[in-house]
Amino acid sequence: MRRLLVAGGAIALAGLSCVDPTHASGVDELGPETPGIPPGPLHRPGQPCLACHDGRGPGEPELSVAGTIYAARTESAPLVGARVTIQDATGTSHVLITNEAGNFYIEKSSWAPTYPLFVRLDFDGKKKLMQTRIGQNGGCGFCHSGPRPKGDPVHMPPVFLEDR
Amino acid sequence: MRNRGSLGRVTPPVVGVLVAGIVFACSSPDPDATIAPGELDRAGFESVTPMLNRRCGSLDCHGSRFRNLRIYGYGGIRLAASDNPEAPQTTPAEAALDYEAVVGLEPEAMRSFIAAGRRDPSKLTFYRKARMEEAHKGGSRIAPGDAADRCLVSWLTSTVDSSACRLAAAEGNPLDD
Numbered sequence: 001m002r003r004l005l006v007a008g009g010a011i012a013l014a015g016l017s018c019v020d021p022t023h024a025s026g027v028d029e030l031g032p033e034t035p036g037i038p039p040g041p042l043h044r045p046g047q048p049c050l051a052c053h054d055g056r057g058p059g060e061p062e063l064s065v066a067g068t069i070y071a072a073r074t075e076s077a078p079l080v081g082a083r084v085t086i087q088d089a090t091g092t093s094h095v096l097i098t099n100e101a102g103n104f105y106i107e108k109s110s111w112a113p114t115y116p117l118f119v120r121l122d123f124d125g126k127k128k129l130m131q132t133r134i135g136q137n138g139g140c141g142f143c144h145s146g147p148r149p150k151g152d153p154v155h156m157p158p159v160f161l162e163d164r
Numbered sequence: 165m166r167n168r169g170s171l172g173r174v175t176p177p178v179v180g181v182l183v184a185g186i187v188f189a190c191s192s193p194d195p196d197a198t199i200a201p202g203e204l205d206r207a208g209f210e211s212v213t214p215m216l217n218r219r220c221g222s223l224d225c226h227g228s229r230f231r232n233l234r235i236y237g238y239g240g241i242r243l244a245a246s247d248n249p250e251a252p253q254t255t256p257a258e259a260a261l262d263y264e265a266v267v268g269l270e271p272e273a274m275r276s277f278i279a280a281g282r283r284d285p286s287k288l289t290f291y292r293k294a295r296m297e298e299a300h301k302g303g304s305r306i307a308p309g310d311a312a313d314r315c316l317v318s319w320l321t322s323t324v325d326s327s328a329c330r331l332a333a334a335e336g337n338p339l340d341d
Contacts, residue, residue, distance in 0.1 A: 085339055089303065093339075115303050116222075120339035129337040132218075132239040132249075135225030136302050143223040143249075151245035154223055 026051045027058065042101040045078060046070075046146065046158055049105060050139030064112055066105035067140025069098050069121060070160045078102025079161050082123040088113035113138070123161055199267045203278050206263060208324035213237060213259040214333035215315050216266075219305045220294070223249060226302075233269050233290055236261050266290065277320075285320045311335070 030047055037043050039059070049066035052059030065086055069079040084104050087093040094111055096104040116133035137143070140159055148155040217237040221227035227240015227249070236243050237254030243261065254262075267274055269290055277287045285291040289298065295313070296304035306312045312332035318325035 087339055091338075116305075118337045118339050120337065129340055131337070132222050135220075135222040137224035148248070153242035153245050153247055154227075154229070154240075154249065156223065156249050 020056065023051075023056050041099055041103060041105070045101040045103055046141060048139045048141035048145075049103075050137060050142065053105075054139070055108070062108045063105045063138070064108040064110075065094075065096075065117070065138035066103070067144070067159060068102045069104065070102060070158050072162045072164045073157055073160045074164065075160075079123055082121055082161065085120040085122070086113070087118045087120075089116055090114050121159070121161060126161060128161055199271070199274055199278065204267060204274075204282075205319060205324055208319050208326075209263045209266075210256070210259055211324050211326040211329040212315060212319050213254055213262050215312050215329045216262060217254055218333050218335060219312050220302070232265075234261075234265050282321045285317055288320070291316065291320070 026048075030044065030051060033039060033043060045068040047068075049059075049063055053061065053063040053066065055062040067084075069082050069084065071077045071079045078100070079098055079102050080100055082098045082102075082104075084096045084098065085093055086096065086106075092111075092113065094106055096106055098104045115136050117138065118133060119130035121128040121130075143154075144156045144159050146158065148157070214237070216235050217227075217239055220233075221235035221237055221240035223240055225231075225240075226233050226235040227237070228234070229241055234241070236258035238252075239249050242248060243255065243258045247255075270288070273288055277284070280287075286297065292298040293300040294304075294306040294316070295308065306316065310332070311328045314325050315329035315332050318328065
């Protein structure tokens with residue numbers, strides 16, 4: 001009986017140790033889906049896509065680069081049909097087009113880029129270049145998030161085309 | 165028969181190891197294991213900081229509060245809560261902390277590097293990682309002989325090559341036309 005208990009405890013501990021609490025809390029912080037928008041290419045605009053789609057779940061498929069583009073800094077309207085060009089350290093580039101939600105993404109099975117990445121945005125004759133490199137996280141929302149919490153020295157606004 | 169319990173198995177060698185461990189754990193840090201401002205060019209580091217901001221300091225890399233080598237400045241974490249990664253440019257106070265981060269990352273190794281005449285930067289982990297000579301999640305950020313490499317090596321080994329640092333920091337987005 002005692003051996004059984006020890007074995008059971010060991011198995012329970014092993015199970016617990018396989019859970020990454022940082023990843024789990026990051027997923028939990030995203031909250032539930034918006035009613036009426038099922039999981040898919042249009043869901044959760046503005047959120048850090050790779051929190052769920054980085055291969056550790058729960059999102060499928062695994063994505064290498066993904067994000068959301070907005071029309072303007074202070075507006076919540078998505079920028080639909082924008083060209084997002086991403087170039088990696090080897091010089092390989094991909095052009096992704098934003099969908100109705102402003103979302104764009106590429107699956108890791110299609111491209112596993114070598115960091116750092118450089119990004120360019122083009123829409124209706126206007127272009128915008130990302131001033132810094134992406135160092136290791138291809139989920140735009142990891143750095144670019146919503147309104148700035150007071151006194152947050154790491155906050156970057158959502159990705160937008162026009163500064164108005 | 166007397167039950168000696170688990171302590172009964174503590175032999176003299178084990179006691180010796182325990183005592184040595186306690187002495188080692190309680191020993192004070194070497195007060196001389198610090199880097200004086202003159203030993204590495206503190207003023208010259210002002211030229212190095214923008215290069216580090218550019219190559220290493222993005223928010224998802226060393227421009228994060230969670231990193232040992234924490235790089236403050238433009239494009240990454242800011243020292244002043246009122247600032248943000250987009251503005252202003254890196255401040256002198258941030259450059260000072262960046263200097264402390266680089267110099268204090270592995271003080272014993274830096275101490276040895278300086279004592280050996282500042283000849284071989286590859287003794288420093290952060291340099292090896294930047295060149296991907298050692299595993300680095302962020303990959304290769306400095307290529308041998310490029311502007312960033314000349315900037316860093318010159319600062320570490322002699323007099324900082326400010327023009328190389330400026331060149332490395334000004335590197336633009338290759339997707340610009």
